[in-house]
Amino acid sequence: MTDLESRIDKAIEALDLPAKVRLLTGSALFALHPEPAIGLAGLVVSDGPTGVRGSEFVDGEITCLLPNATLLAQHWDPEVTREAGALLADEAANQHIHVVLGPTINLHRTPLGGRLFEAYSEDPLLTGKLAVAYVQGLQGKGISATPKHYLANESETDRFTVDSVVDERTLREVYLLPFEMAVAEANPWSLMASYNSINGTTATEHAPLIVELLKGEWGYDGLVMSDWFATRSAAASTNGGLDLVMPGPQGPWGEQLVAAVRAGEVEESTVDEHLRRLLRLADRVGAFGEEREWPEGLPAPDSPERREQLKRLAAGGMTVLKNENSALPLREGEKVALIGRHALEPVAQGGGSARVRPPHVVSMAEALDASVVDGVEVRTGETAPLPGMLRDPETGAPGIRVITRDQDGVVVDSRHRESAEIFAGDLGRFDNAASLELIAEVTRTERLRVGLRGPGAWQFTAPGVHDDVVLGAGDGPGGGVLNPPAWTVDIDLEEGARISATTPGETGMRVLGLVARRAPKPPAEVISDAVRAAREADAAVVVVGLTAEQETEGVDKTTLALPGEQDALVSAVAAVAKRTLVVVNAATPVLMPWLEDVDAVLWAGLPGQEAGAAVAAALTGEVEPAGRLVTTFPARDGDGPAWSTTPVDGKLPYAEGIAVGYRGWNEEPLFWFGHGLGYTKWQYGEAGLSVGERVESARVEVTNTGERHGREVVQVYLRPEGEPVRLIGWAGVELAPGESALVDVPCDERVQRLWDNGSWRPLPLGGEVLIARGLGDVRAKIRVGA
Structure with a gap:
């Protein structure tokens, strides 16, 4: 012992x-x-x-x-x-x-x-x-x-x-x-x-x-x-x-x-x-017996070291889905029109319990040298305001003031909060309040959408507005926390105008907050502005995407279509622009009815706190967006081996069995698993295998035949006789233009076995091995077995 x-x-x-x-x-x-x-x-x-x-x-x-x-x-x-x-x-x-x-x-x-x-x-x-x-x-x-x-x-x-x-x-x-x-x-x-x-x-x-x-x-x-x-x-x-x-x-x-x-x-x-x-x-973890010593002097979240690291991690994983006639990267000195709500307000993270509070989120409008045009509305619900939209009316510091009162209306506590939301119901300082008031001043003069978030009975006030509001909690566990409901109104406000929301204290966990953002304009007006800017530019970069309403804990999507009039925005710009480059700010597949009409598509994911800087680095070629897709993109709603997330009589059958994802695709998707173009071109030479009782490794010579340094991901798949295709190994290689390398790819035995009647046995050795840049770009096929 x-x-x-x-x-x-x-x-x-x-x-x-x-x-x-x-x-x-x-x-x-x-x-x-x-x-x-x-x-x-x-x-x-x-x-x-x-x-x-x-x-x-x-x-x-x-x-x-x-x-x-x-x-x-x-x-x-x-x-x-x-x-x-x-x-x-x-x-x-x-x-x-x-x-x-x-x-x-x-x-x-x-x-x-x-x-x-x-x-x-x-x-x-x-x-x-x-x-x-x-x-x-x-x-x-x-x-x-x-x-x-x-x-x-x-x-x-x-x-x-x-x-x-x-x-x-x-x-x-x-x-x-x-x-x-x-x-x-x-x-x-x-x-x-x-x-x-x-x-x-x-x-x-x-x-x-x-x-x-x-x-x-x-x-x-x-x-x-x-x-x-x-x-x-x-x-x-x-x-x-x-x-x-x-x-x-x-x-x-x-x-x-x-x-x-x-x-x-x-x-x-x-x-x-x-x-x-x-x-x-x-x-x-150092909490039983002698307690651990915590390190000191670690880099701060906004330190140059962390910012550069996070920009590199984001930009390098971005994926070039389409790039006709080398439309990307952007040319030095050309006039660029940057269009879209996501360019001004990037979605850096998904919703739910994974949310964190970063030091900043860099927008593409800040990071890219371009004329900027707002896009169409992308939300139907509300999130916490962007930093800097609200300030504490007492201190002037960014954020809000939270005032708690007792049953007699006497102030028990008044404190500044840096963010525009609070969490009530976890044995904290807000739990025993008879009422909670969230109060702030707006920091700009324009037409704003203001309001409140969180379940409960509310009184909301702003210049010219006084409303009583009742909001119910969302469905399921954590409904009032993960996806709090919201109420808003669009009004013209002057800088310094005060907004306030008051709710009774109550039991149960709730996220409560204020809402403040620029009020959306009619889609026709926004699209007209975008078309005008695109027509005058050398390149139009349209930034579209999903929001934390679609990519969130607690709720599944019902469609892969982009929310709002974003498809119409892209199509309108593509009809007049010299070059149309689309950046998609989303983590999971979306439909692209405009794909044939645009010159390039960069898949940007949810890039984190350095979002705009990372997108700019990828668009300009400072960092090669050498990513490869990790899921198959359907061309239409309903395509693929599994679709519905709605249980029937409480049950959700995984009817596709082992044919999950790319393994179960019978039709051509929009983009295959493993797809990604990068910024250079690759030639594959003669390929070979090392085969024993299974495929142990594959090897192939690859050459960078393009004009830029790049990273290639050599992917190896096995298509066994009578079984779905499956990834069995991959390896990355970085090469300068004209450089070649022999890439050896170890193949994993755990995806070359079969669970049969309570035990493992090897898959029968037969079928073919595919050496590929993605399942839509197979470069070699080698038969194995009998």
Whole structure:
């Protein structure tokens, strides 16, 4: 027995049953209980995976906002996600956070999934390899990663109640594979169970998946925590392998679990095993026994070092989808018209629990030398105002003032908040107020859309406006937090005009805030302005995209069409511009009815805090946008092997089986998985394989035949006889113009096996190997087997 396990034994023996059980539910929304008697400090956890938000749901510490998961994944380079993990570890250490809740390693099963922006890819092997590196990057600096959501949580509709119906072969070969790889190669110190059920059993009670497979067959020695508010039972979840209930301090364990043990429904040794895993996690992050020393002097989120790093990570993963006649990169000195709401207000991150508070978000209008024209309205709902839109009426500092009053209307507290929203209902300073008033001054003179966000009864005032408003909470768990409702009015305001929203205090968690942004103009007027600017320019860059309404936790999309009149805007510009270059500010596929009419398309993802600077670097060629797509883009709504996210009678069948994503496409998509042009051209020479009982490796000579330095990603696929095609390996290479290299691609045996009647066996060696730049650009085919 190791010294650690001996210390854990002594700690467990020192506690009575209620004390043990107390430690197995969180102490707050993002914290765990300390227990000084056994040398256990309180652990702090934070949402991820593209930033470390900290223990405040809103208005927390300013922290780095990284490019989203799909944009990082489009590098097709585990070293990039390892770098991202290490950066996040530094951000966690800055805030004394022990556990980061990421990476998300569910798959892109259907492009409608609202939370796909947090997940890497539709391919399990690519997802697994990127996840391994991310976990190693975090844990290499002593911060626990938490791969999530275990298991079959590929969509958000009815996510708390949906039963994902998945056959055993598909579970093993597809949805479990990224978790299997992470456990085998990186040993994440914690892991999160999902909300949904899998084949009739809720994830937090799923003994076959947690006890038998994860902890038994795979030998996982880490901790399994619930997703927030996902645990619904005491005995069933405890016996099902769940180790920690989040959040706290209330929950279904506590006294109920103590009673279940005393009634013989749960063995106390089972509780001890859960506590053992919690103490093991605490030791690994420096919170059990001798407490860790937190590093000092780490780069600030807005430091030159971080800004350059985040710009590079974002720009390098951007993907050139189309580039007729080398329309990109932009020519030096040409006159550029920059058009679109996303150019002025880029969407840097998705919605929901992954949101963080960055030091800034650079817009494309700031970063690119161009004449700028606003675009059509892209939102139907509201988000927090951009920094600088509102100021505290007392101090003049950016943000708002929050005033709490007691039952008699007496001011209890008045304080400045840097952001324009607050979080109420987590045992914090706003919980016992009889009323809450959010008040601010606008910082500009123009027609503005102002209002309020958050469920409750409200009184709203502005010059010439006094309204009583009642807003209900959104559907599902966290409806008033993840997607708070809003009410707005469009009015002409002078700088310094005051807006105020007052609501009674009430129980339950709520995100409350003010709304302030420029009021949208009629689409015809906006498009007319855009056409005029495009006609006078050498190149028109139209920036379109999705918003946090479509790419968010808790809600799935219903269409891949761009919101508002963005398609009409692109078409109108393309009809008059000398060159039309479209930048798409979105993480997941969109329809492109204008594709044939434009000269180039740059897929920009959700680029994080350096958004505009990264897009400018990609457009000008300062950084090659060498990304390759990580999911297949449909040409029409409904295309592909899986589409609907709506359960029928509570069940969501994964009817496509192992043919998920590109594996199940029978028609030509808009863009294939793996597609990406970069800024140079590539020639492939003779290819060969190393084959034993499986395809062990592939090799091919590649030559950069273009005029620019570039990065190529050599992709290797296996199309077995009678089975779907699947990625089995890839390798990246960077070459100067005219340079050649022999690229060797190791091929993974885990995607060359078959789950058959309860055990693994090798896939029969037969079919063909494809060596490709993407499934739409296959450069070599080699037969294997008989």
